[in-house]
Amino acid sequence: MNTCRFAFFFVLLLIPPLSSFTKNNTELLQKDKFVVVLDAGHGGHDPGNLGNGYLEKNIALQIVLSAGRELEKDPDIKVVYTRKDDTFVDLFVRGKIANEANADLFVSVHCDSHSSDAHGAGTFVLGLHANRQNFEVAKKENSVIYLEDNYEERYAQYDINSPESVIGLTIMQEEFLQQSIYLGKKLQDNFTKSLKRKDRKVEQAGFIVLHQTFMPSVLVETGFLTNKNEGGYLNSTKGQNEMGKAIAKAIKSYKADLGSGLELETPKEKVEDSTVDLNIPKETSSTNEKVSSQETKPKETKPEETKVVENTEVASNTTEKQEPTAKKDVIFKVQLMASSRNINLTPGNFRGLDMLSKEPYKNLYRYMYGNAESYEEAKRLKTKADAQGYTTSYIVAYKSGERVPLKSVVK
Ligand SMILES: [Zn+2]
Structure with a gap:
């Protein structure tokens, strides 16, 4: 009897604990560093916009370097830069760098321009242009492909002059839409509450650079160089450091929320006026789904039936x-x-x-x-x-x- 009981416990000891997939995920998350790719827009023979005589490429780089310095203080974060100096980097290479680094986040930094005295900071995620204005911002940033060799072949699928052309291109980033918006809101919070920049909100538009990546990705338009005050601020060391730190703070906060197992959803405030058909595969299982994409589905669409897998x-x-x-x-x-x-x-x-x-x-x-x-x-x-x-x-x-x-x- 005693021997029997002993044998029973011995067998129990031999059975490996049944660890759930979620637990494995958490362990993996703890083991690996959180990889952030910082992408300074333009560079080299592409100066970006030249509002008030300022150089977008230089300002974007200084903001990125400032954000990077801040993030590198955290031993759990690895920062990868698409450029650290004044060099030209093809758009598709920027995405490739992020994909090959298996990055957790991709943050592209730019400055806007306009013929009016428009000002303010905004964050874009990839999606359908909600309005003409967003389309124009994306078109300006996308036009850098004309400076690349073989752009006609390489970007054959994109027609940057057509507001409709992005519809078929959003599929990849749809997987990360909620997470991207979640980060975008944190960025906007920091720009507006701490730095008192005008809030141009989180918007969607068809940026080619955001279509290249396989991770939550945002493009920050830090402000308008064409606006005298804002251009001066962004061109100053103070402005660049403040914007860089605000970006780093948002990324750290996003990482902390992710680590705490929070569902990265932004259910109440949706991205304004956007309608995105998420094209969810019919056989999709809901198990282990971290991000609910139901919120952004058009109302008329009935939720797909999901198969629950143990x-x-x-x-x-x-x-x-x-x-x-x-x-x-x-x-x-x-x-x-x-x-x-x-x-x-x-x-x-x-x-x-x-x-x-x-x-x-x-x-x-x-x-x-x-x-x-x-x-x-x-x-x-x-x-x-x-x-x-x-x-x-x-x-x-x-x-x-x-x-x-x-x-x-x-x-
Ligand atoms: Zn730009």
Whole structure:
């Protein structure tokens, strides 16, 4: 009897604790640094706007460097810059830097201009232009592509002169819309309450640079250089440091809320006048969904029926899909997207692509296409993904089932 009981407890000790997927996520979150990509707009032969003779490229850089200095004081934050000096960086490269860094946030910093004496600070997230004014801001910032080589090929999918052209482009960032707006509101709070800048609110518009990234992303228009007072403020060291610190403070606050497990939603105050069709895949499961996107759905649309999957099932599905990777030494895949949603791996949810896999990463799922044994084959898969509209997808590598930097396995 005693032996029996002892054996029973011994067996209990051998069973590993059933940790939920959510717990694993939290552990991952604690282990990794919070990566922030700071993107100073323009640079090099692209000065940005020249209101009152000031240089947008210099002001944006100084604000970014100030924000970076502040963020780097936090040992849990890693700051990645798209540029730290006066160099020209292609728009698509800015997004690539952020994606390859697996960043948690992307913050692009700019200054606005206008023929009137307009002033104030505003934050943009990617979405449909709610009005002509927002469209014009995006058009101005997007026009930098004309300064890049091969822009006609590279940005063939964008027609920056057409207000409608952005509709098909918002899908990627929709995954992060709520988080982006959440950060945007914190930024605006700091600009307006602490620094008394005029509140131009969080708005949506079709910025190409925001369409390139796979993480919550915002573009800050810190103010108007064309306005005499505001231009002078932004061109001053005091103004640049204050704006930089305000940006850093908002990012830290966002990170703290994320770490505390708060649902990053902005349910009551919506982005003004915006209607965004979120195009949620029908098979989407609601389990582990961090961000509710229901709030921004048009009223007429009935909520999609969601299938609830048990945590254990999620975990086993994920393991199952990763198995083929573990068998080969080096495997290449094409990462299509990352999302807070647990999306079923059916071709219908991925524009007809098959050979899909997913893996949890931080508080997201990464979605990959293909299972190639050579880099050449992976490049062919990337071309196929591009053709299906996943133009910001990129090749990733695995060694013995673990994701490794591409550079470490490709000569
Ligand atoms: Zn700009």
